[in-house]
Amino acid sequence: MAIASIVGFWTLYFAILTTRALVIYQDHAGTGSRAIVSIASVMITILFYLALRWIGTTKLWTSIIVAAVLAAPAAISYAAINWYVFSHSWVQPQPRRVVVMAGEGGPGTGHAPTMITVGKMSSDDNMAPVTAIADQAANGYFFFVCWAALYLALCYAAEIGALERRAAALKRAAQSAELRALRYQVNPHFLFNTLNSLSSLVMTDRKAAAERMIVNLSTFFRNSLTADPTEDVPLDDEIRLQQLYLDIEAERFPERLAVRIDVDEDVRKACVPGLILQPLVENAVKHGVSRARTPVTLRIRAYREGVNLVVLVDNDGDTRGVAPAQGTGVGLRNVRERLAARFGDEAKASWATIPGGGFAVRLEMPLIHNDC
Template sequence: MQAFSPSPADDIEQGRFSDWPLALKSILGFWFVYALTVAARALMGTDAFTVLFNKLIIIGIGILLTGLIYVLIATFAGTSNIRRKAIVAGIASALASIGMAGAFIAIEDLMREPKEVFRYQSREGFVIIEKGHTLTVERRAQEPLVVTWPRMGQLDAYKRVRYAADTAVVWLFFFAAWSAFYLATKAQAEALTAQRRAVEAESAAQAAQVRALRYQINPHFLFNTLNSLSSLVMSGRPEEAENMILKLSTFFRSSLSLDASADVTLAEEIELQRLYLDIEKVRFPRRLKVEIDIPQELRSARVPASCSSRLSRMRSNMECPAPATRSR
């Protein structure tokens, strides 16, 4: 029986965390795309370095939270159906989005204040200048009005909760998108693995069937051959009996040693047929005449080996063969 050789796709079903390379690649791929969009936006401004620094902190936290989603999916639904995995992924994504919102509030002091300046012209004729947490309103014939936005830690608890909820909703869609991509990729990999295994099983079954047919010795052939051997011995013809035994063993050894799924040369195929017919010629020395004529240029041609396996299943109780047979 042919054994299956393990492949990378089989690793998906070997353990809860065995597909971590797939998860890692998808996580890094998602956040890399996000980083590209952030970099493109930052390069459009005048203080790209500060923007990138702040976003790198967010990306690092996001990668850790996305990894946590994978750990929760693998832990609580690693070997379950897709429905359970989707439920766990949804809950994990919600928790990750809440964690991201909390991280925004917690790391506010680590964020650098951007030096980029935005200027707006209001409909009332005021010039609004925004820089970091400071908003300046330039008014005609009046002193500029400077407004400083309070930091998150200076807000009351209710406002912090509202800010965290708004931020969590935004990030929920990002984490849910990754979860959907990961589950779809995993499901596709499992489907391809099952399909490949089905093909391998079908191929192995066909190979086993061919081997079984090859190893199946036609009872008529063996019975008639042994009868002929017995007749040769009883009639005092030991040399012919010995010759027949040698040819019979050579035929079985050659037939069973061939790979049923491989091709053989036409010369090898004809040689195996010759062994079979030589055995029959011993049984019918006067009634069976064989002449094989093959052009030399065709002797190296490749043919399926299944032809030779059929020889052992031919009707070999040739009680009334033709007086002469010519094979080409």
């Protein structure tokens, strides 16, 4: 980056001065000299850059001061080379002849024209070497300060970009770790209650039901713990996993839990964040089914609404008059945050109690049919 900026800077310098000389003064002779000065200036600027990097500092104002100090010897070197090359150039500009009519009357008056030779005009022609070098060094100092400003700006822009990328990577890593923690977090009450129910089935010699529960429990944990928590899954797979969970809970509440799942065909392959429905279904069982005194229907519905996928999870458990279950709302907030992290403002999560008893959650997200 630094070398490219140096070469680009002095190439632009050469192009501007050469174009100016050609257009204004029709001066072709000085092009080679300017090329030599430009190449020498590139070498001086590289040394300038190496000195800046060797001194090194992380503070902007310190870097500016160091660059301002180092620009002085660089400018003097540039001016000395510039003076030497142009004062000892092997290609001297050819003098130009201008015809000036002497006397009055012009042609036919008997007065011959006078030829005046005019050489290349230069403000340095009558200057002593030290004065000429000092004068050119003032201009050169401006050049080197400009390049240093460009270099420091590029360095700090690159540093800021690197910090932003590092922060984004850390944010993604933290989010991934959080998602994995949520994926691998097993509700201890669910596992404890499931094992208790399994023990009861075994003790009452209900082998078929016990075997079914073991198979469902094993499948549920295998599917929920092996998939990558940061990837999307087809809605069909997510619904199937929740069905396993509800089959296990149905063994605990055989007379109280009824499950209805209604998913439109055109959204079954839609991509959704993995286990996005798990906290909602767990809450429905914990706060609705387990506390209700009458049968509860837990419904999962999914359908298309414009360009969005809508998923509803609700239950009609009447828990009025029953002591409320302890809850922190972490599961619902987590679902909302995961949708926001995945889809931004395009996704929404809302919930509300149902008049007459029950609770409903509505998820809305972009309808995506990629290979997930």
